[in-house]
Amino acid sequence: MFTSQTSMQTSSFQDSIDVEEKDIDYDNEDIGYNQKIQLNCYYTIYLYQGTRSEAAADGNVAWSQRRTDSTASTSQEDFSLTLVDSSLPSEAEPELRCYISRRLSKGALLGGMGNIATVELSSVPEAAVGCYCCLVEQERSPEQPDAEANGYVICLMGGSEKGLNLFRLELDKYVQGLQSSLQTPELVNLENEIRPYLSRWYEESVMHIHRVVQMAQGSICFLLHAALSHKHVEVTNADDRTKADVARFIRAASLQGLVQEDMCKTISQEALTDLIVDCSTSPPMLSNTVSNRFCDDWIQAFLKAAERCNPFLLRQILENFKLKAIQDMNSLKRFIRQAESSHYALFRCCQFLQSCGNGDVLIQNARAEHRDMPEACSIIHVLDEFLSEQRAQG
Known part of the structure; x- marks a missing residue:
């Protein structure tokens, strides 16, 4: 059962992350954008x-x-x-x-x-x-x-x-x-x-995600994790445009508007440290970094799209990233409800958190959402301990 479930989740994740032209056709004729030809605006x-x-x-x-x-x-x-x-x-x-x-x-x-x-x-x-x-x-x-x-x-x-x-x-x-x-x-x-x-509309309204990915490179996973965790990001030694770009990227990658606003505020208040992006070097130095396997797995998709200078493809990848995170949150929510009356469902919760690679973010959101539900909180506490043991062993 564990092998089958893991295989299905891996396939689903790969479907989300493999954003190719044959699937969304966001290149050339469809979006009027070719990396060899500057887009006319x-x-x-x-x-x-x-x-x-x-x-x-x-x-x-x-x-x-x-x-x-x-x-x-x-x-x-x-x-x-x-x-x-x-x-x-x-x-x-x-x-x-x-x-x-x-x-x-x-x-x-x-x-x-x-x-x-x-x-x-x-x-x-x-x-x-x-x-x-x-x-x-x-x-x-x-x-x-x-x-x-x-x-x-x-x-x-x-x-x-x-x-x-x-x-x-x-x-x-x-x-x-x-x-x-x-x-x-x-x-x-x-x-x-x-x-x-009006002449700057494309650079200011469309290209900001591309600029952030180009700037962060492999460290983009830390920004993605910060966005999912509702963690504050502070940009230092940078011009106003770069600070605005990073802030807009975090908003675009976050789940605000997709999950309850009070839940986002609760999680944000629990953050102990800010993610610091120091732009005095290139690429920038990041401090207080946290990531997980889920965010790490999306790095190459973002970098490949950035290499092709395709901001539309980048945005679609970002939307797929958020969609997959929401799907996993809903799956965990369902497992937690089932676990209130079934030990086997609790076992499935542990399996799911182990295989999805995003357990820390999912538990964080689940804790905030179920904070007024004693039975659910006790289950989340068990799951949190399970993840801590897994991290200690890994």
Whole structure:
């Protein structure tokens, strides 16, 4: 029984860790990304106005001319789109504007909610690209609460719909970072603030996981373990971008949002030491490191994807890592319930913890989740002692 169970768990784990092109096809045509060719990224921003709104910036001649040359309205004349700025080829922008107009007419773009789809643009090398669109509405005046909603439509294009969907939360947050800069129709800060910000969307919203894996190399297992353990990570002797990258990697690799929030806080408070990442050397020196066989087994998958410079594949591997951890947590939870009335189930718990390689993390989460259940706590105590004996023998 033990051999059969271990074999099945090993097979399941290998299925999770072997993220190949034949399985998810996240390379070349599917994501529009090839390690030999730099991914083309584009952005476009439009002024969105209801037809009853007054024309924006009447005193600005250049702005008024741009509105005359590049404004599109639907047949119902209920809104207009005015090109503000774009990195697309000039021939491709009208195609995108027609696409956005259709989406707005169907009510498919809601204020503050990003929408990702595939857009066919004949004048770009890829012909079809993933496009993230978001309508950022301007704040309405208290004196005119019922006025037509005005705002800006921001489009970020690159890779594929499938690839961008992996980074939806990052893209939402990145676009929200422009909220305060988009409250005036004149956009006097276009050159110095908005355009540079939109130009960096791919580097800032997609490439952070790749940068962390490249920086950490084989030590990535310690960051993965810290994320699963809700352990605080402190980055020293590094610039702000590196600190932000590591923090975002930890959030992306953690199970926050997938397990109870109070459980995460309980585990985090129990951590005795922080993981220290000292970036004064390359690769960085890590202190207070803890890992396990489960995290170690994922190292090569991350490093191989990083070598191929494929951030979409890296994100998929990270999601598979979390999925496998959640599956193991649910398995242990089921075994613990069974063990309350069966000694054989307790034996199976011990077998499972021994074979999965992630026993310390699973016990830690189980202890926090069952802290108000005396019978479960006694079983977890036995399992904890079993793991301690195994570590002492190993």
